[in-house]
Amino acid sequence: TFIINIFDKNFVSSYDEFIESFSLKINSKFSDIKIAPNIPIYGQKFNISSALTTELGNKIPNKNVSIQFLNDNIWENFSSQISGINGTTNFEIDTLSLQPEDEFKFRLSWQGDQFTSAISQNITVSMFRAFNNISLRILSNVDQMFKNEPSTIQILLYNIGNSELNVSIPDISIEISPVLTYSIVQIDYLALAKFKPGDITEILIKIDVTTLDQMSILVSIEAINEVTQEEVSFETSKMFDIYAPILEDLVFGYFTLIMIGIFVLVWAVMYVYVRRQS
Incomplete structure (x- = not known):
């Protein structure tokens, strides 16, 4: 807690009239954010991991960390975890539970406590989309x-x-x-x-x-x-x-019929000729 006394350039103090007191919280942050694999494949699962720490790098364990995704410009809750002994969380994302997109936006959030301020961190994940053709x-x-x-x-x-x-x-x-x-x-x-x-x-x-x-x-x-x-x-x-x-295909296809026709025609001519000679 700080007590502040305001005074002018002549060091004339306002004393109690403008004295205020307030408390300061240490800032928090998400560090070591990783996406595995680096470029996820739509249709498969991937992981987003991070560590919740103070701005000075001190680990913040046993805190409820949530992850959200942006859907039609609205942040929707996806999952939550309790941070581990090192302040770590590791969220598994099933892409089939999301709309097929080339890029997703996620947000890690912690509400803070009496000593440490709240924090939110946006994460953009590019997706590999299969080209089926x-x-x-x-x-x-x-x-x-x-x-x-x-x-x-x-x-x-x-x-x-x-x-x-x-x-x-x-x-x-x-x-x-x-x-x-x-x-x-x-x-x-x-x-x-x-x-x-x-x-x-x-x-x-x-x-x-x-x-x-x-x-x-x-x-x-x-x-x-x-x-x-x-x-x-x-x-x-x-x-x-x-x-x-x-x-020629017609002739070849009907060759047998044509030969039979010629044979019958020759036989008929010979028959008529013999009859006339007799």
Whole structure:
């Protein structure tokens, strides 16, 4: 406690009229603040640790320290701990309990006591956000597709993101318009279950093409990032023109019928000729 007596330049004192007394508290602070890991990954847990001390570095144990986070410009309580023997606290943050953001603001707080002042310390935490992205392409095994002939279609998947994704078979949709019969003849289940960044895999389907002029194929897939539990979807489509078979293919396809027709025609001509000669 201090007693202050105010006097002027001539050392004339005001005595009791302006004498006031007040108490001083020592300041507190949060020191040695650490974020582990330094750049947390959204979807995983991380820790914020610190030590509650006086401004002179003396440890303040057994005090209730709280941590809050900023949500829509409102500080919301997240958790609280009793400081350890060295004044330390260590808060575990589950990012899945927060809104997906690239950056979070937290605040460490202590209410103080009769000897030590209260303290609040803001902390900004930058977050690593996964980039989930798959490129889809639809390709034909031939330059031209012909009517009444089976065709093989290649569906190419390329993980162009920075995260590992799980693509399950029920989450792959293939729609052909007009509706045609198709079957999957090649697929790599293991590659799709752990589809890592930079990986490329393909799905081959065989389509029984009928007498139509055009065919549209729509491919859509759903995947999950098992680290962040984010679900993502991708789709692509392509239109194919269907052509009538060229003449030599028709001749080759109906060669047997043509030969039989020629044989019957020659036989008929010879039969008529013999009958006339007789």
